[in-house]
Amino acid sequence: GSKFDHEEEIEREKERLRAEFEREASELRRQCQEERVTKEELQRKYNDLKGDYDTQIDALGHHRNSQGGDQQSFNNDRNKGKKENNACKQKRDGQMSVNDQYENDDTMPVPMDEMDPQEKLERLQELENKLIGGEELNNEERKKKRKKKLNEMREKQEQKKRFTKAIDTNNEDMMMRVFDNAQEESSSISKARSSQQTL
CATH class of the missing domain: 1.10.287 (Helix Hairpins)
Known part of the structure; x- marks a missing residue:
């Protein structure tokens, strides 16, 4: 009962x-x-x-x-706590032994803190190269894009020179030609820009 x-x-x-x-x-x-x-x-x-x-x-x-009421569950919690502590302790001991193995082994990587700046730089560059290595495939694309950008910039500079030259020589006909070219190019790039050029 x-x-x-x-x-x-x-x-x-x-x-x-x-x-x-x-x-x-x-x-x-x-x-x-x-x-x-x-x-x-x-x-x-x-x-x-x-x-x-x-x-x-x-x-x-x-x-x-649990028939034992409060006491039993309290004990369970305490035991659980003890077990978890032991697990943590074992983990720490485990890490110690891994470090010991490294100490006996010449291939142990030197921690970043103990390197001189030059070494650090080299290590970082090495890492960067490894990371970039995975992107080799995209390099061709990148080169093409960069080349295209440079060409565009060069063209713009040439255009500026021609424009300045036209102003210097005060040759209205040449100036209009350069201006028309500039307008054509800019309108092909974007309508918004072409409207600014017209202004």
Whole structure:
């Protein structure tokens, strides 16, 4: 019969928690309506409240499963904590032994901090080359684009020279020709630019 009593006790506790949760939740809603708390605050507080409620209900569920009640789950938690600590310790020891292996081995990479600046630079360039190595395929494309850009820039400079020369010689006919060329080119690039040129 004791197990049945225990179950009943848990149900009663759950009811109490639920009632408390609902009371606090409605209190929060009231505060929000009276604009004592913002919507964000309400949401945050409600989430905290819900989290606590869920945790307590979960704990009750565990107690129901374990005949020992509080003490048992408390011990479980403590053991779990101990186990996790041991796991961390083992990990640390494991890392130590890996480092020991490196120390006995000549191929251990020198940490960046211990390098002189020249070495650091070389190491960085080496890394960069490795990274860029993967992009070799795109290099041809890049070269073409760069070449095209340079040509365009050169043409513009030539155009400027011709324009300046035309102004210097005060040759109106030549000036108009250069201007027309400039207009044609710019309109092919973009209408917006051509309108600026006309202005």
